[in-house]
Amino acid sequence: MAMADTAVNPHPADSAGTEAPNGSPYLQVKALQLGYRSRKTGEFIFACADLDFTAHRGEFVVIVGPSGCGKTTFLEALAGLVPVAAGEISLGGKKVAGPGQDRSLVFQNASLFPWRTVRDNVLFALQAQRQLSAESARQADALIELVGLGHVSGRHPHELSGGMKQRVNLARALVTRPELLLLDEPFGALDALTRAAMQHELVRVWQSAGLGPAKTAVFVTHDVDEAVYLADRVIVFSAGPGRVAADLKISLPRPRRAEGRRTPEFARYVDTVLAELLGKSSEVTPAGAAAPEQRETEQAEAGE
Numbered sequence: 001m002a003m004a005d006t007a008v009n010p011h012p013a014d015s016a017g018t019e020a021p022n023g024s025p026y027l028q029v030k031a032l033q034l035g036y037r038s039r040k041t042g043e044f045i046f047a048c049a050d051l052d053f054t055a056h057r058g059e060f061v062v063i064v065g066p067s068g069c070g071k072t073t074f075l076e077a078l079a080g081l082v083p084v085a086a087g088e089i090s091l092g093g094k095k096v097a098g099p100g101q102d103r104s105l106v107f108q109n110a111s112l113f114p115w116r117t118v119r120d121n122v123l124f125a126l127q128a129q130r131q132l133s134a135e136s137a138r139q140a141d142a143l144i145e146l147v148g149l150g151h152v153s154g155r156h157p158h159e160l161s162g163g164m165k166q167r168v169n170l171a172r173a174l175v176t177r178p179e180l181l182l183l184d185e186p187f188g189a190l191d192a193l194t195r196a197a198m199q200h201e202l203v204r205v206w207q208s209a210g211l212g213p214a215k216t217a218v219f220v221t222h223d224v225d226e227a228v229y230l231a232d233r234v235i236v237f238s239a240g241p242g243r244v245a246a247d248l249k250i251s252l253p254r255p256r257r258a259e260g261r262r263t264p265e266f267a268r269y270v271d272t273v274l275a276e277l278l279g280k281s282s283e284v285t286p287a288g289a290a291a292p293e294q295r296e297t298e299q300a301e302a303g304e
């Protein structure tokens with residue numbers, strides 16, 4: 001498993017919530033309503049109601065919320081796969097009207113072609129977008145190395161562990177160099193150890209300078225520990241139809257280490273997210289307004 005921290009970090013710890021070069025957020029969601037029309041009754045059933053949400057370029061946003069509150073529907077709408085019923089989604093000032101090469105979606109279960117090797121599964125994403133060239137294939141090989149799969153590049157999916165398959169999934173999502181990476185419980189099916197390793201790997205790969213400009217990530221999980229470990233911001237959705245119940249800035253410095261999960265500060269964030277999930281507002285630090293002790297830490301870091 002490749003764990004070397006060779007990547008350069010283009011996302012400094014204080015990048016969360018900073019303005020994009022043009023001063024506007026990269027991802028903007030305004031009064032968004034999403035849902036499905038019942039085939040039986042014709043009735044429109046809301047999955048998300050009146051969602052308002054913004055994210056800046058390079059931010060790692062994690063969404064948590066009760067089952068059925070519309071998290072998957074929301075990610076699919078960001079990917080352009082679910083139509084917008086009302087309101088608007090825009091990326092870099094352009095309205096989302098369907099799928100695009102600027103976005104990649106990673107699902108919970110790796111959906112790899114069983115007859116293709118690891119390398120060919122990754123190259124397929126480039127083929128599908130008509131981006132396959134000698135240069136892009138070379139970059140795909142570098143990415144396969146980066147996610148720690150160089151030694152199994154010629155193997156088929158049935159010869160891989162669950163964690164390896166999710167690495168292929170991740171490489172396939174990243175190879176087209178999307179600006180927005182959407183991940184729907186990608187580690188939900190993994191055992192605890194593999195899951196912790198994959199969280200570390202995901203951040204390392206997300207921060208890799210070799211993958212072009214800073215990527216914005218929207219990651220859905222049920223695991224509050226995972227949310228705090230990964231996020232610049234945790235968005236808590238209310239029970240369905242989903243609304244933003246809380247928007248919490250996670251000011252833990254990066255790179256985050258496994259030991260960091262045992263600190264009182266980490267535990268406080270976990271408690272805060274849990275309290276919001278359970279509908280109680282305690283110890284809430286709204287996004288953009290760090291608690292006094294966090295501000296002191298940030299100032300100290302900025303002065304280094």
Ligand SMILES: Nc1ncnc2c1ncn2[C@@H]1O[C@H](COP(=O)(O)OP(=O)(O)OP(=O)(O)O)[C@@H](O)[C@H]1O
Pocket residue numbers: 036037046047065066067068069070071072073074240
């Ligand atoms: N294809 C569909 N057709 C009709 N209703 C759907 C469809 N997909 C989802 N829904 C409904 O939309 C609502 C939101 O579903 P969604 O899958 O987005 O929830 P979720 O927050 O991702 O849940 P979970 O945490 O269990 O994955 C649910 O009430 C669900 O039944």
Ligand SMILES: [Mg+2]
Pocket residue numbers: 071072073184
């Ligand atoms: Mg879901």
